[in-house]
Amino acid sequence: MLNRIGVLGFDPVMAYLMAYDKVMSLYEALTRQGRGGLLAHMIISYPEQEELQQWVIMAPADALGPLLYALSSAPKGFEAVPDPFSGEAVKYTGIQSQLVQQRAISRLISWIASNTNEFTKHQFVEACIRMNKFGERPEHFGQAYCEDRMNLDMFMKDPVFRYSRPDGVSAREAYIQNTSLLGESMDSKCQITYFNRNPDNPGGFSKYVE
Amino acid sequence: MLNKLALLIALVLSSIFVWAGSAPDPIINQAKVLYNQRKPATLQLREAAGLGDPEAQFYLAEELRRPFFAMTQEASMWYEKSAAQGNLYSMYRLAFSNNGTCKALQTCPKGSKSASEWNTLLLQTAENRAAQGDSEAMSIMYLATKELKWLEKAADAGDPESQWLLANRYREGQGVFFIPSNRKKEEERLLKLAAANGLAIAQTEYAGLLADRGEHAVGEAWYLAAVTQSDIYALSGYAYMLEKGGFYTIPKDPIKAYAFYSLIAELNTTGALRDETRESMNRLEKLLSPSDLEKARSYAADWADNHPPLSFHRMKLGM
Numbered sequence A: 001m002l003n004r005i006g007v008l009g010f011d012p013v014m015a016y017l018m019a020y021d022k023v024m025s026l027y028e029a030l031t032r033q034g035r036g037g038l039l040a041h042m043i044i045s046y047p048e049q050e051e052l053q054q055w056v057i058m059a060p061a062d063a064l065g066p067l068l069y070a071l072s073s074a075p076k077g078f079e080a081v082p083d084p085f086s087g088e089a090v091k092y093t094g095i096q097s098q099l100v101q102q103r104a105i106s107r108l109i110s111w112i113a114s115n116t117n118e119f120t121k122h123q124f125v126e127a128c129i130r131m132n133k134f135g136e137r138p139e140h141f142g143q144a145y146c147e148d149r150m151n152l153d154m155f156m157k158d159p160v161f162r163y164s165r166p167d168g169v170s171a172r173e174a175y176i177q178n179t180s181l182l183g184e185s186m187d188s189k190c191q192i193t194y195f196n197r198n199p200d201n202p203g204g205f206s207k208y209v210e
Numbered sequence B: 001m002l003n004k005l006a007l008l009i010a011l012v013l014s015s016i017f018v019w020a021g022s023a024p025d026p027i028i029n030q031a032k033v034l035y036n037q038r039k040p041a042t043l044q045l046r047e048a049a050g051l052g053d054p055e056a057q058f059y060l061a062e063e064l065r066r067p068f069f070a071m072t073q074e075a076s077m078w079y080e081k082s083a084a085q086g087n088l089y090s091m092y093r094l095a096f097s098n099n100g101t102c103k104a105l106q107t108c109p110k111g112s113k114s115a116s117e118w119n120t121l122l123l124q125t126a127e128n129r130a131a132q133g134d135s136e137a138m139s140i141m142y143l144a145t146k147e148l149k150w151l152e153k154a155a156d157a158g159d160p161e162s163q164w165l166l167a168n169r170y171r172e173g174q175g176v177f178f179i180p181s182n183r184k185k186e187e188e189r190l191l192k193l194a195a196a197n198g199l200a201i202a203q204t205e206y207a208g209l210l211a212d213r214g215e216h217a218v219g220e221a222w223y224l225a226a227v228t229q230s231d232i233y234a235l236s237g238y239a240y241m242l243e244k245g246g247f248y249t250i251p252k253d254p255i256k257a258y259a260f261y262s263l264i265a266e267l268n269t270t271g272a273l274r275d276e277t278r279e280s281m282n283r284l285e286k287l288l289s290p291s292d293l294e295k296a297r298s299y300a301a302d303w304a305d306n307h308p309p310l311s312f313h314r315m316k317l318g319m
Helices: A001-009 A012-017 A020-031 A036-045 A050-060 A061-071 A094-113 A117-130 A141-157 A166-182 B001-023 B026-036 B042-050 B053-067 B074-082 B088-096 B100-104 B115-131 B133-144 B148-156 B160-171 B179-197 B200-212 B218-227 B234-242 B256-265 B270-284 B290-305
Strands: A190-194 A204-208
Touching: A012 B053, A020 A141, A036 A061, A036 A094, A036 B115, A050 A094, A061 A117, A061 A141, A094 A117, A094 B160, A117 A141, A117 A166, A141 A166, A141 A190, A141 A204, A141 B053, A166 B234, B026 B100, B042 B053, B042 B074, B042 B115, B053 B074, B053 B088, B074 B088, B088 B115, B088 B133, B088 B270, B100 B218, B115 B133, B133 B148, B133 B160, B148 B160, B160 B179, B179 B200, B179 B234, B200 B218, B200 B234, B218 B234, B234 B256, B256 B270, B256 B290
Parallel strands: none
Antiparallel strands: A190 A204
């Protein structure tokens, strides 16, 4: 539990002060699809990045999976609604959201890759397999990896703000480098078919082949 | 080329005018500079808020509410002081704040009014001001009611943040356009207006839009307008462009790149930006000679002396 909260950059002491169900609902609220922008913003702006990095390196795959799932969810500009989270940041746009989500995904993955070894490679592959709301491991885990990894890749391909915010350019480049290293054991088993030739948005599907 | 130069000169002059024109009480000014640099500013904001500045009171309350966005007794008190002076943003926070965390911790402040009472007061005040042509009040009406017509009114009345936000809302599919191609035209018109009105984020977004369709020289002039305003994201991006090359018509210049990274590093800001800036500087330190690094430091010092303080240009009720 504390590992999950730590991944979100919260002080574990605060977590103790809060009732278990409140903590869980906070985690679930933040990792819910559509909340990716706010979650990403919290990761990117968390003051003690090294502390967050340690949490991520130690985080179990069933905590990282839902994070990646939420971070790669369709971005949505926050609007003025009296909602616990979206009401807090009203002047925000969908495209800003997408950029910060890409940066947060790249940052999490670069932390995992900062000391690439068999453990971190396994952690990354398992996190991809568990990219769902509750971090569960599907029975057909190979196919789950191929599909989730492709969803993540497609999300990261979009050259958001290419000329307006080059931090997105560097984040996308780092993502490609790090994921090809961390996912090498599984990537060769994913047979990818693209729908079109647009390199920024090729569409397609990925099939697991043993 | 001449057009590009004329545009750049006009933008530089207008940003210098804005900079020189804003000279409130030095204590209040300094507190707001720090807040806009996302630096710890609670002490300075407390002093400025104590002087009665409603905006400083709002900023202080915003600082006190973090982390967790939880409303605290002290934050609530400063929002109320600011709202009593008619600050619409403070009224908005009092009307719409998240009380989930303070309820869980049983620390919710007891304010003078309930959230719904604040909402009623907010709507009354903002609507009255909007009727008198106050574009900021119109934008608050949009945030409070979610009705796009208010954002359109605010943009028409010349509020740059509303022009930028409306361009984005249209891009996200909101609004009705009978001729689909008009949506794109309207987005661009609004973004250009917001950029011309000096909004740094609109200047970089408009620059990107132009570059995406191949108008690199004009795009670059708009991007540099945001750099000239010392916008931190624009500066950080500009440093990356100078380091790597291939953006607009900006040539590679690692010395200048290092200079701009070092300006951001000096801020000692928090979050990913700090770490990413340090990583970039480490990369360049391996390439540059000691005399190059000296040149970069000197360039950075000159630049800082001739430009406004670095700023994230934080939007109220934004990120």
